[in-house]
Amino acid sequence: MTTPEPVRIALYQATTGIDPARNADDLVAAVREAQAGGAGMLFTPEMSGLLDRDRARGARHVVAEGDNPVLARVRDAAREAGLWVALGSLAILRDDGRYANRSFLIDADGKVVASYDKMHMFDVDLATGESWRESNAYAPGDRIVTADSPVGRLGLAICYDLRFPALFGALGDRRCDAIALPASFTVPTGKAHWHVMLRARAIEASAFVIAAAQVGQHEDGRSTYGHSLVVDPWGEVLLDMGGERPGVGFADIDPARIGEVRGQLPSLANRRKIPTSPA
Template sequence: MPKVALFQATSGIDPAENARDLVAAIDEAAEHGAAMLFTPEMSGMLDGDRARAASNIRTEQEDTVLAEVCEAAARRGIWVHLGSLALDRGDGRWANRAFVIDRTGTVRGRYDKMHLFDVDLPTGESWRESAVYKGGEGPVLVEGTPVGTLGLTICYDLRFPSLFAHLAEAGADVIAVPAAFTVPTGQAHWHTLLRARAIEAGLFIVAAAQVGEHADGRATYGHSLAVDPWGEVLLDMEKAKGVGFVDIDLARIEEVRSRVPALSHRRDIVAPSD
């Protein structure tokens, strides 16, 4: 039964400082016997000032946060799901990209966030990710991780159950949902949506989240969660910054799916003809 770690962070506008926090989290996770560490969305830099952020955006090959995380994973012999980094695609747009890094420090998988957060909230907050980011082209699975086959999503993807159904039907045992949820949407929907996605897909959800007041002025909800296939919350980090731990019993997937085999009963929905 693999033990995994979740890093609940308050990432700021300085990539070097965030990299130090990530390396410290890797060290702590390894020291406590975790086979894999999960980190939040925008672990390398969380900065809503896009003009200022642009000075710190690098290509994947040049990104120092990614390089330091890979080095630390190799040094400590631990897998890392790096929730996401803002990266230069080389075509004038940015990518919100997740990475799965193995215990040798090798990148085993990449996923660009498919669904971009373009909303106006009742609080007056307005977000337009599509103004600078380009969405990913499709879902990604990474086989052979300490938690079996890992499906990758990022934050706003949580609201699109068809993506989770696809990942489950393609063989995912665990789906990662790194996030930087706003406080209003987190209070209203975070727990409900994560539990629903776990129940619908009959698998584990691991959701490492940003928390607290950030240097760019925003506030994030926290409550990094691990949810089992029955919808039971195994870990809720609430508002605590730091590293939490949970055991993932993969045998639970077959147990739950044998009781409620909804995944095998799923049918394609065709719109009725006139």
């Protein structure tokens, strides 16, 4: 069996604002920069099209998937560049009037080949005084999503999903080669947990973890941690884009590394179902 060739990927670390048209311009520019840098696939952060904690102001921009102008522009850009795009997520209006935090996998023809709605809602009160209630507007997803891509079998997750290892265990059971984890992490939680959890999830799933992130001070007043990462199946960090500025970074994904790690440490093959009934 022939081992697939290494794939160059690009990550767009963004400081997304409150104007979807300007955010779409930045996404299109990132697609073109990724293509010029020789990447076969681009990964973008959570809420790439709109980041606005003022829900009343942002509500007029939250539309159905088929009407979303940011999605349409990224699909066109992907087709023109001949590049796959893991569009981290967009706020999408569901038929029931609630929102979905939805990621999209777009192929080099501009077709949406998979989508995933974030399962776990970020409802927290931080010691810094920050309070977030994602579930006030967003409905959680209810299914695990994987799809074939240039980096192999790709599992989809979003931001706060990182804290729930059962999801990553399920993606490992599906033998994902890579897992996309677009994010908009707060600064205090990012400093405390971002690197260690991403490395742990990569090790647990014996897969690459690709985490494009929001960074810096945003128009709506929030600050995000940045440090877009690519972590290999052994837990080694291949790319860290830092926490200062937006931009496009590159990493090379070698599929042979997955087989090496799973051969040395066959935790997926050794995993047993944990009994749930009382002893």
